[in-house]
Amino acid sequence: MxxxxxxxxxxxxxxxxxxxxxxxxxxxxxxxxxxxxxxxxxxxxxxxxxxxxxxxxxxxxxxxxxxxxxxxxxxxxxxxxxxxxxxxxxxxxxxxxxxxxxxxxxxxxxxxxxxxxxxxxxxxxxxxxxxxxxxxxxxxxxxxxxxxxxxxxxxxxxxxxxxxxxxxxxxxxxxxxxxSGPFTLSATGLSGGQKVALDLSGGVFSTFAMGRVVPLRLALAAGGSRLDFDGRGGIAPLVAEGALRANLADLPALGGLLGTALAAPAPGLGQKALTVAGKLTLDGTGTAFLRGAEILADDNRLTGDLDLRPGEARPKLSAELAAAPIRIVPGGGMGDGDAGGMQAAGWPEAEIDVGALAAMDAEIALSAPSIDLGVLTLGATRAVITVERARAVFDIRQMEAYGGSVTGDFVVNGRGGLSVGGRLALAGIQTQPLLSDLAGYDRLLSTGNLELKFLGVGNSIAAIMASLEGEGALELGKGELRGLDIGGMLRTLDTGYVGEGQKTIFDGLAGTFTMAEGVLTNRDLKLVAPYLTASGAGEIGLGARTLDYRIRPTALAAEDGTGGVMVPLLITGPWAAPRFRLDLESIAREKMEAEAKAAAERAAEAAKAAEAAAKAELEQRLKDELGVEVAPEESTGDAAIRGATEALEDQARKALEEILRGE
Incomplete structure (x- = not known):
């Protein structure tokens, strides 16, 4: 000015x-x-x-x-x-x-x-x-x-x-x-079609015109956003100290005024209401300090201190924030349509906008007693969020969830498109509430551990799920699988043991898996139950939301685990309506293959016995007729040759002795 x-x-x-x-x-x-x-x-x-x-x-x-x-x-x-x-x-x-x-x-x-x-x-x-x-x-x-x-x-x-x-x-x-007295300035204009208004009043004009600090009151409006400042300030260099209150209801309009692109916040992050208040200090170097800050984003409240520094390529925000219980409910849920979860026809295809990650770098320490993400409910959480060149890393220092804990990191990368990935370790997690919140599936009751490494690329949830790569391991303790009685199926060879009132109780379940192009593959699932054991292998289409899985349960008939009935169970079709089928054809095929193998083994044993008998008879004849005994590691042919050789040598020796005696 x-x-x-x-x-x-x-x-x-x-x-x-x-x-x-x-x-x-x-x-x-x-x-x-x-x-x-x-x-x-x-x-x-x-x-x-x-x-x-x-x-x-x-x-x-x-x-x-x-x-x-x-x-x-x-x-x-x-x-x-x-x-x-x-x-x-x-x-x-x-x-x-x-x-x-x-x-x-x-x-x-x-x-x-x-x-x-x-x-x-x-x-x-x-x-x-x-x-x-x-x-x-x-x-x-x-x-x-x-x-x-x-x-x-x-x-x-x-x-x-x-x-x-x-x-x-x-x-x-x-x-x-x-x-030498006060002054006022008011101005209006248009920024990208959005109305902008400024009202400024200050103390001693001559002092302010020379760049020195005077009492100031400022109100700036851009679209639906408004900033109010009441304190002291000067313009050469730009310094200020006073109370700031900002209503950031229209971030795109404010971003247009500042010459940078700011996207509208997501639900829970300020989509309906976003205000910031605190004591603002500008130190003349381009750095802004906000102390005793209070941030209200929709129904969420955060308090703490924030520092905003110019940075070389973009501003950098440093903050320590403590939150009341946080609730962030994304639109559309994890599934597409009103049903959501396992019943949905597909994943949401709406484009995910992470352009705000490029607006500034950041390092934010956040703590909250609980976080409700709509599809997941977390307990006490401490995390450090680092943003650098449109790449955000959530370093989870503490996270209570579903009776257990979560550690690891989660990455959202907005450089040249969108990708998400991470390394997570879940310990002591209760499966029923977790799967119920995440996918609307409440039939697996157990407590266990999960290790997961994953990477997905795409600008929508559907694209990310269809591209997932990674690996993991699952281990569950005692529990039950509701809606499916595997033992009943084995006893009756009837797939009707599916639905309400049916369940399979197990002592443990474990397996490892890999993910490639949105397909999860498992080859080593093991389930141990009081009256049966089961192994499993197959594929789960994470992107296509399909099942193609084969369980081989065996009902135990003896305490040592031998005997019993084994009937493969095929689970196929979409997540929303899986189909269960006993693979009786494979049972007949496997029985025929087993019988053929057994017959071949019996024939081999008979041939081996006949060969042994013939060998014994030959050995006895060699002993009786030639006086040759077969050594343990010697074949009968070698023994016969040895016997003949020894007999010829003996005859030659006797003939030579007779000649020498002149007989």
Whole structure:
């Protein structure tokens, strides 16, 4: 504001000084003289086009033609810093002769203001004089009854942050009754089609114009959002201290005013109501501190301290927040349609907007006694939420849930699309309330542990579920499966043991699984029950919401687990209406295969016995006829050869002995 005031008053004084010459010299010479004087004061060229016309009734004044002030020589924008179709000034004649400047009216018609900040932080509204490089002090004591602009526009191109702020249809009014007294400023405009309004009142104007701290009250409205500040502040540098109350009911409109995209909050996060209050401090470096903050988001209340720092690429928010019980109920539930849960026809396909993650980086420590997510209900929770370049990591330090606990981390990545993933460990979790909340399935009653590693990619829940990759392990203790009596099916070979009143009691259940392209695959499920055991294998379509699973239960007939009846059970079809079928064909096939195997084994045993008998008979003949005994590791053929060899050697030896004796 300081530069606007100095430029406006500088123009007023220069034009007033030229007023006395307009009757004696041509207007173009007056314009040239005023421009030269302005340039010597500010280092910027002032161009007054057209005729400079004086007025003597009803007030002493002057009206100019088109006016422009040159931009900084380093600015990339081609437009001048300031242009207006005309300026009009009225002054108090008597006060002027008394040595004071009492401006009755100062107006600019269709002014255009083009502000720019370079990547290095240079501002084109900071002036330097041609002489010693400093801007001289403000003009002599003055008052301004009313300064007005009509049909104006403002554009701020912040090349340091990459943001562009634009205001159109700007109407403004400034009143300074005494230069050493209070002042008021009011303005309205349009930002992206949304109405913006500003009301500012302050203490000593001369002190404020020099950038120093004075009492301030400010109200800013953008669309349905409103910010109110009551305290002290200054503009060179921007510092403030006081009470802040913000109603952020229209974040998109506020984001448009700030030159950044802000999406409307989700339910529970401020969709219906979002307010922030606390003690605000701006330290002059661009950092904002909010102490004793109270945040109300729909029905949720959080308190704590927040720090917002400029950051290199985007602002960074640091906060420590404690919440009352939190309730966040997303629209549409986990399933599509009114039924939701297991009965739904599919997952929601509405696009998930996580654009707000790119607005700033953050590190937030959050604690809450409970969190209701609509599909999940959590107990006491402590977590650290870190956001960096549109990627949010929820580091779970403590989370009570369904009689047990949850640890690990959960990631929401909004870089170039949306992906979610994490590593979670659930210990001592009660399955019935968990599955009932998560999927509307209340038939598995047990307590156990689950380890899960997962990753899903897509801009909707449906796309994420259809792309899930990962692995995990499940281990349950004693419990029961309601709606299915596996033992009854085995005893009667009847699939009618499904529905209300049916159940399977078990001592334990465990298995591991993998996930690929939205399909969960398990090959090692083990179930142990008082009168049966079961193994399971198959696939669960997480994206398609389908079942293709095979359970092989065996009803035990002996204490050692042998014997009994085994009938495979097939579970197929959609989650909403699964089909159960006893695989009797596989029983017959497996029986035939078992019988064929047994016959082959019996034939093999008979052949082996016949071979053993023949071998024994041959060994006995070798012993009786040749006197050869078969060694334990020796074949009968080798023994026969050895016996024949020994007999020939013996005959040869005897013949040689006879020859030597001369017989």
């Amino acid at each position: 300081r530069w606007i005031i100095r430029v406006g008053l500088g123009l007023a004084v220069l034009v007033l000084l030229a007023l006395g010459l307009t009757a004696m010299v041509p207007s173009e010479r007056v314009a040239a003289a005023a421009g030269a004087q302005f340039e010597s004061l500010t280092g910027r060229k002032l161009v007054l086009q057209g005729e400079v016309r004086p007025r003597f009734w009803p007030n002493l004044g002057v009206t100019t033609g088109p006016v422009s002030i040159a931009n900084a020589d380093w600015a990339q924008g081609e437009a001048p810093l300031f242009t207006a179709e005309s300026l009009s000034i009225d002054v108090n004649f008597g006060a002027l002769f008394g040595g004071e400047v009492h401006i009755l009216g100062l107006s600019a018609d269709r002014p255009q203001l083009n502000l720019e900040r370079s990547p290095e932080g240079r501002a084109n509204w900071v002036f330097q004089a041609q002489g010693d490089g400093t801007v001289p002090a403000a003009a002599p004591a003055f008052t301004l009854d009313e300064g007005r602009i009509t049909g104006g526009s403002i554009r701020f191109d912040d090349r340091q942050s990459g943001r562009v702020i634009a205001l159109d249809a700007v109407e403004g009014r400034l009143s300074i009754p005494e230069v």
